[in-house]
Amino acid sequence: MKHTISVLLQNRPGVLSRVTGLFSGRGFNIESLSVAPTLEADISCLTLVTTGDDAIVEQITKQLHKLIDVIKVTDISETDYVEREMALVRVKAEPSTRAEILRITDIFRGKVVDVSPRSFAVEVTGTCDKVKAMIDLLRPIGIQEIIRTGTIAMTRASKKF
Amino acid sequence: MKITGAQAWLKCLEEQNVDTVFGFPGGAVIDLYDEILAQDKITHVLVRHEQAAVHAADAYARVIGDVGVALVTSGPGATNTVTGIASAYLDSIPIVVFTGQVPTGLIGNDAFQEVDIVGITRPCTKHNYLVKDPNQLVSTIREAFHIARTGRPGPVLVDLPKDVMAAKISFPEPKPVKMRTYQPTYEPHPGQVEKACRAIMKAKKPVFYIGGGVIASKAHDELTELARKMDIPVTMTLMGLGGFPGTDPLSMGMLGMHGTYYSNMAVANCDLLVSVGARFDDRVTGRIDAFAPHAKIIHIDIDPTSISKNVRVDIPIVADCKHALAGMNNWFDRCKEIDLAAEKEKHEPWLKQIKDWKVEHPLGYVEETDIIKPQFVVQKLHELTQGDAIITTEVGQNQMWAAQFYHFNHPRAFMTSGGLGVMGYGFPAAIGAQMAAPDRTVIDIAGDGSIQMNIQEMATAMQYKLPVKIAILNNNFLGMVRQWQELFYDKKYSATPLDVAPDFVALAKAYGAVGLRATKPSEVEPVIKEALATKNLVVMDFVIAREEGVYPMVPAGKATTEMLLV
Numbered sequence: 157m158k159h160t161i162s163v164l165l166q167n168r169p170g171v172l173s174r175v176t177g178l179f180s181g182r183g184f185n186i187e188s189l190s191v192a193p194t195l196e197a198d199i200s201c202l203t204l205v206t207t208g209d210d211a212i213v214e215q216i217t218k219q220l221h222k223l224i225d226v227i228k229v230t231d232i233s234e235t236d237y238v239e240r241e242m243a244l245v246r247v248k249a250e251p252s253t254r255a256e257i258l259r260i261t262d263i264f265r266g267k268v269v270d271v272s273p274r275s276f277a278v279e280v281t282g283t284c285d286k287v288k289a290m291i292d293l294l295r296p297i298g299i300q301e302i303i304r305t306g307t308i309a310m311t312r313a314s315k316k317f
Numbered sequence: 318m319k320i321t322g323a324q325a326w327l328k329c330l331e332e333q334n335v336d337t338v339f340g341f342p343g344g345a346v347i348d349l350y351d352e353i354l355a356q357d358k359i360t361h362v363l364v365r366h367e368q369a370a371v372h373a374a375d376a377y378a379r380v381i382g383d384v385g386v387a388l389v390t391s392g393p394g395a396t397n398t399v400t401g402i403a404s405a406y407l408d409s410i411p412i413v414v415f416t417g418q419v420p421t422g423l424i425g426n427d428a429f430q431e432v433d434i435v436g437i438t439r440p441c442t443k444h445n446y447l448v449k450d451p452n453q454l455v456s457t458i459r460e461a462f463h464i465a466r467t468g469r470p471g472p473v474l475v476d477l478p479k480d481v482m483a484a485k486i487s488f489p490e491p492k493p494v495k496m497r498t499y500q501p502t503y504e505p506h507p508g509q510v511e512k513a514c515r516a517i518m519k520a521k522k523p524v525f526y527i528g529g530g531v532i533a534s535k536a537h538d539e540l541t542e543l544a545r546k547m548d549i550p551v552t553m554t555l556m557g558l559g560g561f562p563g564t565d566p567l568s569m570g571m572l573g574m575h576g577t578y579y580s581n582m583a584v585a586n587c588d589l590l591v592s593v594g595a596r597f598d599d600r601v602t603g604r605i606d607a608f609a610p611h612a613k614i615i616h617i618d619i620d621p622t623s624i625s626k627n628v629r630v631d632i633p634i635v636a637d638c639k640h641a642l643a644g645m646n647n648w649f650d651r652c653k654e655i656d657l658a659a660e661k662e663k664h665e666p667w668l669k670q671i672k673d674w675k676v677e678h679p680l681g682y683v684e685e686t687d688i689i690k691p692q693f694v695v696q697k698l699h700e701l702t703q704g705d706a707i708i709t710t711e712v713g714q715n716q717m718w719a720a721q722f723y724h725f726n727h728p729r730a731f732m733t734s735g736g737l738g739v740m741g742y743g744f745p746a747a748i749g750a751q752m753a754a755p756d757r758t759v760i761d762i763a764g765d766g767s768i769q770m771n772i773q774e775m776a777t778a779m780q781y782k783l784p785v786k787i788a789i790l791n792n793n794f795l796g797m798v799r800q801w802q803e804l805f806y807d808k809k810y811s812a813t814p815l816d817v818a819p820d821f822v823a824l825a826k827a828y829g830a831v832g833l834r835a836t837k838p839s840e841v842e843p844v845i846k847e848a849l850a851t852k853n854l855v856v857m858d859f860v861i862a863r864e865e866g867v868y869p870m871v872p873a874g875k876a877t878t879e880m881l882l883v
Contacts, residue, residue, distance in 0.1 A: 166498060167499075169447075170435065170439070170447075177439055177440055179441075181440045184578075214625065215622065218621050218622040219622050221621070222620070222622050224443070224464060224499050224500060250679060270741070288541040
């Protein structure tokens with residue numbers, strides 16, 4: 157099963173390799189990973205998507221927490237959460253397909269961010285599934301390049317007053 | 318007043334009550350050695366290979382029950398420590414290793430004797446540091462010691478660039494280390510303690526399965542009290558030997574691959590397994606689904622990752638073993654529903670069953686009159702030292718025979734590379750142990766193969782007048798691998814016969830030590846007696862039965878009840 161895990165860590169040199177080394181050394185999967193500073197400049201948030209059964213994910217969270225530089229580990233997929241991913245997609249743009257590309261972009265609330273005589277670069281954000289759906293629709297038209305970020309995720313705030 | 322980084326380093330060691338450093342100099346650490354020479358509070362022991370410095374610091378730590386320290390130079394000095402660090406990591410031994418590094422301005426330039434030791438040791442240290450800012454030096458060293466000695470102990474490496482050692486800094490006042498990201502759990506959850514106690518009261522066939530955590534947390538007395546209070550039999554891992562008195566009637570000795578028949582039978586048949594500071598290693602469990610198949614499992618461990626890693630646990634207790642066991646003793650003492658005499662009586666049939674197993678297949682070997690059996694040597698060592706020596710071992714058959722036949726009654730008397738299984742551990746460890754306990758008898762039980770992996774340390778022992786005793790069980794084989802080849806590879810002895818070997822007696826003499834040899838059983842006792850009476854490094858070369866095996870043995874991947882017996 158897929159799990160999205162959020163890790164708060166000290167923003168220190170080498171800390172990312174402690175996390176990735178843990179995954180490679182113990183044979184855990186990383187599907188995607190993204191990391192950037194939080195409100196506090198010396199603390200970073202790392203969001204990673206991994207797969208595994210309950211026992212493996214339990215080990216992953218425990219092992220992450222054991223790293224000295226790690227402050228907090230949350231398995232976000234066990235909460236109510238929002239997740240986002242972004243992709244930049246360069247599509248071959250012939251006179252006959254330009255309108256179609258713009259229509260698809262519009263449907264997914266995407267944006268054209270770069271135009272050339274022979275291609276459009278399109279930006280889309282959303283859940284992993286949404287990004288994938290748009291890419292699948294653009295593929296027959298002729299995708300030249302795709303750059304995707306990893307997933308980032310945030311637990312929804314309590315709705316109570 | 319400003320002092321140099323090197324002076325601050327030395328002050329930090331004093332602050333941490335370090336009195337001995339095992340090391341080997343080099344270009345990147347000359348500043349530190351310059352300071353070492355200028356003082357007399359800290360003894361520096363010059364080893365002959367950096368790996369030995371780490372093993373010696375490891376054993377030193379085990380004997381004193383605090384942090385051991387090693388100091389080496391950059392590059393090859395640092396890489397030579399990796400085996401020792403990995404061994405200490407798997408055995409949870411608190412050490413701090415200081416490595417020299419090229420000046421910060423050269424880092425990343427492939428400078429002479431530069432290596433990314435922090436990168437190399439990241440997966441085999443509890444934590445490690447590269448100090449780039451001289452002003453962070455002192456706080457980093459304080460953190461390093463704090464991390465090494467608290468929680469589940471382990472090795473910490475601090476990489477020290479040469480210019481940081483030369484920089485002028487002010488020495489900050491000592492204050493307790495507080496870390497936002499690192500707060501080990503020492504106190505057990507009272508609810509879990511009660512659950513565990515109630516499970517013990519319900520059990521008819523309980524077993525204690527204890528590991529190195531009992532020794533690390535100094536929980537020997539609490540465990541002994543609890544086991545005796547309820548008459549619960551105890552089995553120990555290799556790392557747990559000495560955690561419970563080996564000659565106590567409740568002791569079943571070691572379990573697992575080369576464990577006793579009765580330990581493995583008891584675990585296979587128990588209805589409650591109380592694991593204390595052990596981690597369900599594959600050498601202990603054998604085939605995992607056949608391990609304690611009928612038992613409810615209680616697991617006490619300070620490291621949450623150990624719990625439910627290999628075996629699903631019913632009652633986890635994340636805590637320091639000493640605190641958890643004290644909590645359980647306390648609970649039983651205050652419990653009004655419990656009748657201790659009735660509890661003991663309830664366990665009688667179970668203890669009787671274990672006694673029967675002990676009679677059925679005791680730990681033993683086939684004695685011979687004209688050939689020395691290695692087990693006989695270990696028994697004699699035990700007898701002639703009244704079981705009171707500090708024993709270190711190399712790895713292989715020598716290690717298992719030592720574990721089986723030297724019955725440890727006290728913790729911190731048995732030093733072995735348990736998790737990593739390092740050939741060459743025992744002799745440097747004996748040097749470290751002897752430095753820590755100058756008045757004790759320290760014996761390295763070795764094989765003729767593994768003693769050669771760090772034999773250069775004879776010079777170290779001689780230099781510091783350490784009267785370590787080395788007992789080589791000499792079968793001209795890499796014996797444990799030979800045993801596997803005999804049993805599982807059609808006796809094809811590929812690369813295991815040691816056809817060329819030094820004359821160990823002559824070699825001892827070459828170093829100025831004493832060399833003794835026994836080739837007949839009748840010579841064993843006189844040789845040991847002479848060695849024990851000699852105030853010098855002694856090498857005892859016991860020429861033993863060449864193809865003697867270690868039994869019982871559970872073949873790898875089999876259930877622990879599928880033992881090959883003597």
